[in-house]
Amino acid sequence: MARQRNPRQEYREACVIAQENGLLIEQDARGAFQVWQPNERQNRFLGKRSSPAGLRALVCHLTNFK
Numbered sequence: 001m002a003r004q005r006n007p008r009q010e011y012r013e014a015c016v017i018a019q020e021n022g023l024l025i026e027q028d029a030r031g032a033f034q035v036w037q038p039n040e041r042q043n044r045f046l047g048k049r050s051s052p053a054g055l056r057a058l059v060c061h062l063t064n065f066k
Contacts, residue, residue, distance in 0.1 A: 010052035014059045021063040025055070035059060 014033075018025050024036040024043065033055040036043040046062055049055045059065070 005053070007052040010056045014052065014056040017056075017063060017065050018059050021065075023059065023062065025059075035062065 011033075015025055018035065022038065023046070024038060026034045026036065028034055028048075032048050032050045033052075034048045035046045035055070035058060037046055047058050049058050
């Protein structure tokens, strides 16, 4: 049986991976996590997930992190 990860750990790992690759993570009013790429004129929206595990998977996909 696969070991379950702590949601805080998933969120922290996603934040570290995003920060190392120049992405921003924000939480909207509903509690969903949004991933942005900062640009000179305006930030570019890359995706949104509702769970820390989904957020980590999205960030890993966007940054080609394995």
